[in-house]
Amino acid sequence: MKTLKLRIKDKHVKELNQLSGSVNFVWNYVNALCFEHLKRTGEFFSAYDLSQYTKGSGEYLGLHSQTLQAINETHAKSRKQFKKAKLNWRTNRPDAKRKSLGWIPFKKSAIKYLHTRQTGKKALKSTIRLSLSKGDKLIINVFDSYNLSLYQINTLEIVQDSRNRWYACITVKDYPKQVSGTGSVGIDLGLKEAATTSNGEKLIPKQTQKWAHKLATAQRAKNKERVKAIHAKIKNTRLDLIHKFTIKLVKDNALIVVGDVKSRSFTTKKTKLAKSTYDAGWFELKRQLEYKCKHAGCHFEIVNEKYTTQTCSYCHKISDSSPKGRTGLGIRGWTCAECGTWHDRDINAAKNILAVGLDRLAVGIPSV
Template sequence: MPIKTLQVRVRDRHAALLSRMAFEVNQVWNLANEASYEAWHVPVPEVGYIQGVWRSAFDIQKDILPIRKARGFILPSHTVQQVVAEHAARRRQFKTSKLRWRASSGSRRALGWIPFKKGSAKWVNGQVRFAGHYFRVWDSYGLADYEFRAGSFVQDARGRWYFSVSVEYQPNATPSRKAVGVDLGLKDTATCSDGAKLKAGRFYRDLEDALGKAQRTNKAQRVRAIHAKIRNRRKDAIHKFTTHLAERYGVIFVGDVSSAKLVKTKMAKSVLDAGWHQLKTQLKYKAIARSGVFEEVNEAYSTQVCSCCGAKPDSSPKGRAGLGIRHWICSECGAEHDRDINAALNILAAGGIPVSMEESSPFRASEDVKQKIEGVQAL
């Protein structure tokens, strides 16, 4: 069965207990960091250091578990094992014997993190039971209907705690088999081939003055609150838009516009405020969860090519000079176009859904995408 992650906020009255556990997690991480480094870098008098042995997570766990008892940690042993295992995984990933220390205070303080294995956290009498303690949460998902797998308690920059857990679920397939193309932009964050648009929210720019004032007066708590408001407003708008598309369409094609490249230009602030990566990520998992198809397709020249005749006329908007052209008329066939809707139609055609273009059009779907579409249509 497919797996998804649920996250709910923990009541603030449990913050002190969770902070203590997070402090102990940091201690375990740092002990594992020290043990792995000392085993790999062996000091030799008058020589320096020689290469030692690469200690596994199992070896380090055997050393740390007795220390847990000696120091009186309230952290359960399975969480200690999970922390050491995560440390070992990150060492393998970055191919190093030492990672960054997890600080519990100061400007470089690590945000709280308390991982747990499957079966360690349970839903009992309307509360989360973990390590012999009960935690009340704002249950917005109906957690009693799910069986908990692995997860963690995590802390945000404002000091609020969240219970994050992966669960199995039965997805509901989207009844529609229709397809849609989505063009990403800055004037409108997203434009669909059916004409629907997600207006640019200006989430950051609307609060930019208040954020700057809070930063100049060194009000750190206010700064974090404003950043959280910006993030939540953006996430809410994108969630509503992507859910609407995923429920209405079984096949979704999005242009492969690159945020990483555009943030190096003068449009960086608007690009980051649009949240294209978040939008594509949400569309992908929501489409897959509904047994649909999501594909990123090459959007090169999608703005310049006429979606009716497939030509690239001289009258189409080109380059930076044409950014201000929002409507244009094809000099080849006389069709009138909204700039973004025309691009979305071309993206739809690039995914393999014919619009009305001639065979000479540069937009053609790959065989892999065609097979996925045929699979959805056969359902």
């Protein structure tokens, strides 16, 4: 199973806002019903029990019967997951203090893919028909970067972001799988360069620093829309750079080994590195590598990176000239006192991380 996120054209905003209001109405009704039943009997309603109370209401709210079922199932699942007697209310009123982002679920029988057409040299737009109540249909156009004609659609959820843009989150089956390469690579995670491979390739997102001045100007002017736009630009650019970096790694390699550095070690008040750490996107990088390797049949390992920066990748010894501790963070290149080999700090660490991963595989030790 795989999820594709596609932008919906803005001409559908009015219809989607109306439908999300109906979804919120059903959610709040179910939420109140479950809480009152719990107080009276001490038991929770299941999704099947809730469907008995919402049955037939779709024709008055403009929602498909399976959309109502999806709302009931999501509510029951969320209540059980978060162990709460009552969940938060949902509202999309503009004057609300706490506005909920829009959400409209659809199941397989209410979705029909129509066609995909080319609108430029590379751009594609796809059309999907969604069933509503009393035979009503909603036809939406999406900017298709995946070519939906190659996929089998399973479910679809329409969601809204903080900038009032709508997206179709489509779960698919029988999708074309990527084939991995034959090489092997180690990756050292850092702050100056977010990731450095044993082959010498480097990932440098640093979008927060790039947009810091414009973001500060918009915040001082209290221009909320501009602030949201800049944050979205930072997020999308960082994701794009990480996607391109991870796709290339999976295409070229059959084994990818990453150090086990964790973000929370660098986000305390003592380190003063929180902004740089979050800007590096280590968690997102490892998350993408994990699922892309799984889909492509590539082996992904997370190993202990202790002493990988200090150890010479040529003679495998820790010399007096190697960078050590916080005082050695400024040393970006060094020469091994034992064998005389010059090393780039991050590339040397990535080579040692790869060696650790290969050693673990050789003796059959499972991933960390």
